[in-house]
Amino acid sequence: xxxxxxxxxxxxxxxxxxxxxxxxxxxxxxxxxxxxxxxxxxxxxxxxxxxxxxxxxxxxxxxxxxxxxxxxxxxxxxxxxxxxxxxxxxxxxxxxxxxxxxxxxxxxxxxxxxxxxxxxxxxxxxxxxxxxxxxxxxxxxxxxxxxxxxxxxxxxxxxxxxxxxxxxxxxxxxxxxxxxxxxxxxxxxxxxxxxxxxxxxxxxxxxxxxxxxxxxxxxxxxxxxxxxxxxxxxxxxxxxxxxxxxxxxxxxxxxxxxxxxxxxxxxxxxxxxxxxxxxxxxxxxxxxxxxxxxxxxxxxxxxxxxxxxxxxxxxxxxxxxxxx
Amino acid sequence: xxxxxxxxxxxxxxxxxxxxxxxxxxxxxxxxxxxxxxxxxxxxxxxxxxxxxxxxxxxxxxxxxxxxxxxxxxxxxxxxxxxxxxxxxxxxxxxxxxxxxxxxxxxxxxxxxxxxxxxxxxxxxxxxxxxxxxxxxxxxxxxxxxxxxxxxxxxxxxxxxxxxxxxxxxxxxxxxxxxxxxxxxxxxxxxxxxxxxxxxxxxxxxxxxxxxxxxxxxxxxxxxxxxxxxxxxxxxxxxxxxxxxxxxxxxxxxxxxxxxxxxxxxxxxxxxxxxxxxxxxxxxxxxxxxxxxxxxxxxxxxxxxxxxxxxxxxxxxxxxxxxxxxxxxxxxxxxxxx
Numbered sequence: 001x002x003x004x005x006x007x008x009x010x011x012x013x014x015x016x017x018x019x020x021x022x023x024x025x026x027x028x029x030x031x032x033x034x035x036x037x038x039x040x041x042x043x044x045x046x047x048x049x050x051x052x053x054x055x056x057x058x059x060x061x062x063x064x065x066x067x068x069x070x071x072x073x074x075x076x077x078x079x080x081x082x083x084x085x086x087x088x089x090x091x092x093x094x095x096x097x098x099x100x101x102x103x104x105x106x107x108x109x110x111x112x113x114x115x116x117x118x119x120x121x122x123x124x125x126x127x128x129x130x131x132x133x134x135x136x137x138x139x140x141x142x143x144x145x146x147x148x149x150x151x152x153x154x155x156x157x158x159x160x161x162x163x164x165x166x167x168x169x170x171x172x173x174x175x176x177x178x179x180x181x182x183x184x185x186x187x188x189x190x191x192x193x194x195x196x197x198x199x200x201x202x203x204x205x206x207x208x209x210x211x212x213x214x215x216x217x218x219x220x221x222x223x224x225x226x227x228x229x230x231x232x233x234x235x236x237x238x239x240x241x242x243x244x245x246x247x248x249x250x251x252x253x254x255x256x257x258x259x260x261x262x263x264x265x266x267x268x269x270x271x272x273x274x275x276x277x278x279x280x281x282x283x284x285x286x287x288x289x290x291x292x293x294x295x296x297x298x299x300x301x302x303x304x305x306x307x308x309x310x311x312x313x314x315x316x317x318x319x320x321x322x323x324x
Numbered sequence: 325x326x327x328x329x330x331x332x333x334x335x336x337x338x339x340x341x342x343x344x345x346x347x348x349x350x351x352x353x354x355x356x357x358x359x360x361x362x363x364x365x366x367x368x369x370x371x372x373x374x375x376x377x378x379x380x381x382x383x384x385x386x387x388x389x390x391x392x393x394x395x396x397x398x399x400x401x402x403x404x405x406x407x408x409x410x411x412x413x414x415x416x417x418x419x420x421x422x423x424x425x426x427x428x429x430x431x432x433x434x435x436x437x438x439x440x441x442x443x444x445x446x447x448x449x450x451x452x453x454x455x456x457x458x459x460x461x462x463x464x465x466x467x468x469x470x471x472x473x474x475x476x477x478x479x480x481x482x483x484x485x486x487x488x489x490x491x492x493x494x495x496x497x498x499x500x501x502x503x504x505x506x507x508x509x510x511x512x513x514x515x516x517x518x519x520x521x522x523x524x525x526x527x528x529x530x531x532x533x534x535x536x537x538x539x540x541x542x543x544x545x546x547x548x549x550x551x552x553x554x555x556x557x558x559x560x561x562x563x564x565x566x567x568x569x570x571x572x573x574x575x576x577x578x579x580x581x582x583x584x585x586x587x588x589x590x591x592x593x594x595x596x597x598x599x600x601x602x603x604x605x606x607x608x609x610x611x612x613x614x615x616x617x618x619x620x621x622x623x624x625x626x627x628x629x630x631x632x633x634x635x636x637x638x639x640x641x642x643x644x645x646x647x648x649x650x651x652x653x654x655x656x657x658x659x660x661x662x
Contacts, residue, residue, distance in 0.1 A: 061495050062467065062501070065461065065463070065467065065498070066465070069469040070471045072465075097458070097461055102661065103656075104446075106439065106446075107436065142661065144661075166661050
């Protein structure tokens with residue numbers, strides 16, 4: 001199978017859906033003339049024109065608000081929020097408006113929007129351009145949240161998001177943009193709410209999300225050399241979250257580690273750990289362990305940032321502690 | 325197109341010249357009376373009978389705004405309402421019984437009882453698209469509706485209602501600017517009712533006009549007597565013409581007054597008595613009714629008959645709401661996602 005990058009996979013999904021559905025419009029800061037802060041939409045302006053590829057002012061609330069309004073009229077807008085750190089500026093429109101419209105209108109309204117954003121942890125962007133905050137959305141019913149970890153998932157999940165009838169927050173990891181992986185040329189989608197087994201194993205279950213999936217797969221190889229067989233699971237969407245597959249894996253391995261870029265306190269991993277405690281505590285042979293970020297803002301200094309970040313070494317260490 | 329115009333109260337002698345026929349004028353009067361009597365009933369059900377709970381922001385004194393705007397719109401144009409939205413909903417011809425049932429939290433309400441007072445105006449059958457309970461947030465959403473209309477090359481327009489309080493939100497700035505740069509067919513209707521809960525507009529806005537802000541966005545601004553439905557109709561008509569000819573959005577500031585408190589529970593004791601008395605003299609319904617009767621466009625008997633009909637309709641609405649059932653809790657989960 002051909003290999004393309006994570007960035008190319010996102011770009012292909014956007015482009016193919018735009019060709020297929022004239023109701024898809026893109027809007028965001030610097031997505032048209034500049035080609036996107038990460039060049040994902042480079043060339044789109046020329047191919048699809050000003051009406052469908054819209055540069056917006058620096059107005060995050062209006063970007064999402066206008067996407068919401070346009071979606072009520074049958075368009076399928078994809079709004080780009082350049083950095084995940086800018087999400088709080090438009091959380092009002094996401095959480096109070098987009099997420100609740102269907103419910104509080106008694107099922108009358110449909111809000112088919114995708115909000116694409118990315119986090120830049122690992123690129124020395126400092127405390128306001130590196131944050132990873134998907135868990136903030138976990139308590140907001142009405143929004144789906146997808147976090148691709150491979151080029152294959154990036155394309156398939158984005159297509160599903162763009163065809164869904166609900167608001168979807170699609171979170172990219174910019175450190176993965178150049179990572180290559182197999183992506184079929186033929187049409188396919190990746191379903192929401194289906195945890196993917198990235199690596200089978202029998203000794204320990206490691207649930208990893210987004211950037212941490214790749215770290216975890218490398219960690220699993222390191223563990224194998226030490227005689228530990230890890231199963232690596234990637235939920236791919238945290239809303240909806242397929243906990244069933246994780247429960248079944250834990251029942252098999254008896255051990256659970258969770259690797260994520262979230263702050264440890266109140267992160268997605270905390271929710272997964274709580275669900276496993278509810279559903280499978282009797283199967284656990286060791287405490288649940290989380291490999292997550294410390295509860296401090298992200299430091300700029302590149303070496304300090306590396307220390308801050310969860311990584312494969314920390315995963316290996318944590319998993320080994322479960323098998324002592 | 326940009327610039328500022330002011331539209332004052334229009335005397336009855338000019339109605340004919342402006343093309344206002346009896347049918348439209350009576351519709352305006354009927355709708356204004358319906359809104360007033362509806363709100364009186366809500367107040368009674370809330371305060372005296374305890375049948376409605378939760379917030380209820382009443383529209384006393386502002387009836388001419390909703391009625392003037394919707395009168396100028398075609399029925400297939402769109403509106404977006406806000407937290408003080410009973411009047412907008414009635415003016416857009418959403419049946420009173422559906423609105424009342426929503427206030428009662430019943431499954432027969434516009435939003436199946438899941439929205440409540442601040443969202444009663446969501447009723448797609450009448451192109452009443454949305455009502456936000458977060459002040460200002462409907463503004464960028466309206467710009468998005470305008471974007472879709474322009475994209476689809478529709479000649480429809482969308483009008484969004486908000487108050488003087490919303491004019492100070494970031495959403496106001498971002499939403500209007502976006503509509504301005506993209507020349508979207510949106511009418512931003514600011515109901516300047518002089519208070520944001522208890523905050524006087526003079527203390528929240530350093531200029532004596534909100535309409536004047538239009539010029540800074542490069543769009544047209546209209547300041548209109550918001551207690552005269554005919555003047556509001558004329559202002560809206562101008563805005564529609566600008567929108568339909570590709571001239572983009574207009575900011576229409578309607579000078580009006582919130583005759584009562586912020587919500588039904590608020591006695592509004594923070595307002596000077598003289599100010600309230602002054603504005604009560606400018607009551608939109610009393611004055612419009614007087615104009616129509618003294619110029620013999622309608623008779624007092626006709627108005628009495630209107631009132632009786634409306635009252636019986638509202639009584640029926642209350643009966644309908646009371647007899648309706650609440651949605652079973654198990655249904656809620658199904659309404660979160662499409």
